[in-house]
Amino acid sequence: MKTTKGADRIERVLGGFPVERAPATLLPAVLRRVGLADAYWRLDSPVGPVYIAHSKAGISMVTRARSADDFERSFERRFGRSVSAEKSLPPARVNALVRDLKGEGRRALRYDLRGLSEFEQAVLRKALEIPSGEVRPYSWIAKEIGHPGAVRAAGTALAKNPVPLLIPCHRVVRSDGHIGRYSLGGARNKRRLLEVEGAQPHVLERLAASGVRYLGNPEQKYFCYPTCGGVEKLVRSNTVRFHSEREAVTAGYHPCGDCRPPVARAG
């Protein structure tokens, strides 16, 4: 069949049909249906309302925002993918953890830490091991994950924590007693969270300011971080105070097996 002039014109007109823009609802709907979408809840927490996003891989973001729009924009900026409001209610465990910081279900939750380096993920997973009501110094995290020299890098990794509150980076403080910085609204909120958890940050700060780093148990001759096993220990009269691990070791104390304070290796 020869292409005639008429056919040529027909083809040209057809080729000029515009491409229609797909509705903005199409992509989120598809991602939701295949289980790839991030969706979010807005929940109240001890530091005010927070937005909590999750994907197929787990909880992907916890943050404060002025509005849902602000949150959606900041999520998209950070991860380059879209997020939409979740219609169903959050699991009871998430609710309890965020609202009251209660429950020890943090480690049972799945977290979407894609995009973070192996080191950063190791730092965050280590922070998950710190029990409620206790704190550890940045140097403890660095040592525990096998990079004792990377204290500053551990701090940077914690500052990048995409899921604060749930991965409790607020339980990591400076060894000189300063509470340290906090991404979810600054040091004041960090102190508030520690108070809610019963870690008594003012007591810890006073203790650290006086140079005390460890507490010892004179009967069983072991020494711990001050909050190990809860702060009640601090008020017991028979605890021994140490300013360094060297002092504790010299006095014949061995490191606690639970909180694993550092010991300079002999030789």
Place this chain on the structure above:
Amino acid sequence: MMSGCAPDAGQVPRPGGALGFRLVLGQPEQYRGRLDRTMAADEGLKRRLADDLDGSFEELVRTYQDRLYSFALRLTARREDAEEAAQDAFVRAYRALGSYPPERIRSLALRAWLYQITLNVVRNRLRGKRLRLVSLDHALSPRGETAWEAPDSEAARPDSRYEESRRRADMATLVAKLPDRYRAPILLRYVEGLSLEEVAKVLGQPVGTAKSNVHRGVNALREALVASRREGVRR
């Protein structure tokens, strides 16, 4: 789901002038240029899909959503139907990709495959019912404005832009009236700009058959165009 398929007063063919502008891609050479570019982009996309489906699937949707939606819209003529069909097509594509070994994803004729899924979805949704005769450009302009709805503007804009959009609207109505066996080939070849080989893949036909369906479709359109002009003169 299928409620959109019952003809009703609101669905009377309403040729609309699509006011959105786009390069006119009628020449075969231009088709080829566009084809090469998307094919090169598809190679990278297929590699990423094969390596990390969950990580790159959103890119696939972003890349193809406008085109598959447009295609579905021109087949179903209703926005809701088109959106659902495009959604279904992407969900099916995701599930299929998840079941394919990586080599198969890498060697996929991605574009033709996606149009094929979309066409199948639309056909399944409309199975047992005739596709309604509706304009392709039915209510398609961004502001809901159409050439025929705004007769005043005819005098105000007697320019080629207006003529062009009007021609397109007329053509859209004619394509919508084509029998099914010609409509899909015509849309794929000239509106979507697929190669004959791709059209054949989408339709599941030998290239020769697809080619003759495209030609017959064009002939049918030309005859319809002549007939509609004659009618216009008589009026």
